[in-house]
Amino acid sequence: MNCSSYDTDETGATLKAGSDRSSPSPALTKHPRTCEYTVQMLCEGLRRGDIFLDTGYQRAAVWNAVMQSRFIDSVFQDMVFAPLVFSVKVVDGRETRVCIDGKQRLLALQLFLRGGLYYRDFEGDKVWYQSRGKKRRTVLADASRQRFLSQKISCIEYDCLSSVEERDIFLRVQAEH
Numbered sequence: 001m002n003c004s005s006y007d008t009d010e011t012g013a014t015l016k017a018g019s020d021r022s023s024p025s026p027a028l029t030k031h032p033r034t035c036e037y038t039v040q041m042l043c044e045g046l047r048r049g050d051i052f053l054d055t056g057y058q059r060a061a062v063w064n065a066v067m068q069s070r071f072i073d074s075v076f077q078d079m080v081f082a083p084l085v086f087s088v089k090v091v092d093g094r095e096t097r098v099c100i101d102g103k104q105r106l107l108a109l110q111l112f113l114r115g116g117l118y119y120r121d122f123e124g125d126k127v128w129y130q131s132r133g134k135k136r137r138t139v140l141a142d143a144s145r146q147r148f149l150s151q152k153i154s155c156i157e158y159d160c161l162s163s164v165e166e167r168d169i170f171l172r173v174q175a176e177h
Contacts, residue, residue, distance in 0.1 A: 040149035068108035072119040083154035
């Protein structure tokens, strides 16, 4: 992966990427790839610090428990929702992802797996991923837990974006919501 912000023209002259004012935003000239990650892979990436959520342009955690719970139900029901958007970088030889769009969804997944959030099942009952020492909680059966961890989440990844390009994509994606 080459993250240089310079290119050459047909004569070999060095050009700074995006220096032509009539050209599209540099971020828009980089072609993203689509992929899928399981809930387990995403949450492990968060736990290891391979996925960064706190950027200067992202909002704080703003979803309330109802919105988070509905998202968890959407994952269980294999419903379609907007893909997570990442900027992939290599830092100290380790591949990392900066979350451009999807912070609220990732926080909901993380909170649910930690036992800090319930969702309502098809009968309307509150169900937790784990009990966290509380005896009266209804928790998922092992098979349901494994199924949840195996659910795939659609993602879009860009390589080598600058922080300016990340913010540009974030603002464009937010304008669509």
